[in-house]
Structure formats: C-alpha cells, structure tokens
C-alpha cells in the first residue's frame with residue numbers, strides 16, 4: 001500500500017533511570033502493521049513507546065520514522081504527526097467534543113478537522129460533537145481520544161493501554177473497531193497492552209519485553225504454536241488456560 005503508515009525503526013535504543021528501563025532494543029516495525037507490545041509490569045513497554053514521540057528521550061540509540069531520526073527537529077512538530085492514545089485520555093473537561101478534537105490542529109495552525117466525519121469514523125453520532133466529555137461514557141470518551149489522535153491526519157498511532165479502563169465487553173468491541181479503522185486508514189499502530197488475548201486477537205505481530213529487552217517477537221499464530229520462547233509461552237498460557245476452564249464449565 002503506497003499511502004500506508006510509516007515504518008518505525010529502533011536502532012540500539014536504551015533508556016536508564018539508574019537501572020535500565022529499555023536496554024539496547026533493535027527492532028523494525030513495518031509501515032501499515034499493527035504491533036502489540038506485551039510483557040510484565042516494569043518491562044519497559046511504555047518507555048519504548050514514549051520514545052517514539054519523544055515524551056521520553058533515549059540515552060543512546062536512534063529511532064527513525066520512515067527513515068527520519070525523530071530527534072531531528074522540534075518535539076512538538078513530531079507529536080503533531082503521531083497520534084497518541086492513552087488510558088486516561090486527557091480530554092479538556094470544559095471544551096466540547098468537537099473543540100477537543102480540533103485542539104491540536106488549532107494550536108498547530110493547521111486546517112480544522114471535520115469533527116463529524118472523525119466521530120463517524122469511531123462510530124459515534126455526529127451530534128455528540130457538541131457534548132462535554134463528562135456527558136459521555138468511558139468507552140465513548142476513549143473513542144473521542146482515538147478521533148482526536150486522528151485529527152491531525154497522523155498515520156502512526158501509539159496506543160498505551162488504550163482500552164485498559166473499560167469493561168471487557170466494551171473493550172472487546174472498541175478493540176475490534178479500532179482494528180478495522182487501522183486497516184481502513186492504512187495506519188501503523190503500536191499498542192502496549194497487559195492483555196495477551198487482546199494482543200493475539202488484534203495485532204499482526206506481538207513483541208514480548210522483559211527487563212528492557214525484546215524476549216519474544218512473533219505473529220499471533222506462531223505465539224499460539226509455542227514458537228516464540230518461554231516468556232511468550234508463559235503469557236499465552238493465561239488466556240489459553242482461561243479458555244479451557246470455560247470450555248470445561250460448559251461441559
């Protein structure tokens with residue numbers, strides 16, 4: 001696909017806070033792919049993700065987006081070209097949904113986004129544009145967060161536990177919808193998640209981190225076939241065991 005999202009390349013990237021948080025990571029994420037970053041708490045997933053839009057600056061190494069070093073040029077310029085969706089969303093409570101969606105383009109001095117079209121993209125009715133965030137459910141707010149991230153025309157999306165605070169049914173539905181949107185818009189999506197089932201069901205490729213390093217890197221099918229190493233096997237075992245237990249309960 002010519003107009004698919006950019007490639008993201010990590011070149012021996014490290015970040016330490018006394019102890020290494022990310023330790024010499026080398027990895028290339030193909031343009032247009034959907035990659036899930038999984039691993040235990042403190043493994044370095046969010047740090048790795050946040051180095052792409054320079055919310056965290058690496059101590060060593062380089063990150064390139066479509067070949068261009070993210071360290072070249074001002075960070076705000078970079079962030080306007082990269083969508084970022086995170087658990088607590090950060091919508092402005094005193095602004096309408098439409099104003100929230102238009103905020104970054106307004107600050108950047110670029111064209112006003114088509115809020116109704118963006119809301120349609122995330123399956124929200126156009127008349128929600130005039131609502132305040134507190135008049136929306138958690139799932140609806142999260143979808144506004146996705147619309148806001150897309151408002152600048154970004155083709156690279158960084159998602160940090162984007163659906164983590166939602167109930168499982170909403171989480172599943174929004175995850176599937178986001179996946180369809182990723183496909184339709186030809187985005188590159190990198191998503192941190194604690195939920196291995198979500199990673200296996202949504203991503204093309206699952207990267208497992210432990211102690212700041214990549215310890216597993218495979219497709220969901222390879223992960224399920226036990227071909228991605230011990231750490232991946234341990235993470236896959238959880239949803240697999242739950243599925244078996246539910247099947248057993250069903251008789």
Ligand SMILES: Nc1ncnc2c1ncn2[C@@H]1O[C@H](COP(=O)(O)OP(=O)(O)OP(=O)(O)O)[C@@H](O)[C@H]1O
Pocket residue numbers: 017020021039040041042043044045046047048194
């Ligand atoms: N701003 C910071 N100051 C000090 N230490 C930090 C900072 N940010 C992260 N760390 C440390 O770096 C390590 C990696 O953190 P990171 O948030 O990247 O892990 P994670 O895999 O995303 O974890 P979780 O799944 O719990 O969110 C942890 O040991 C964490 O305590």
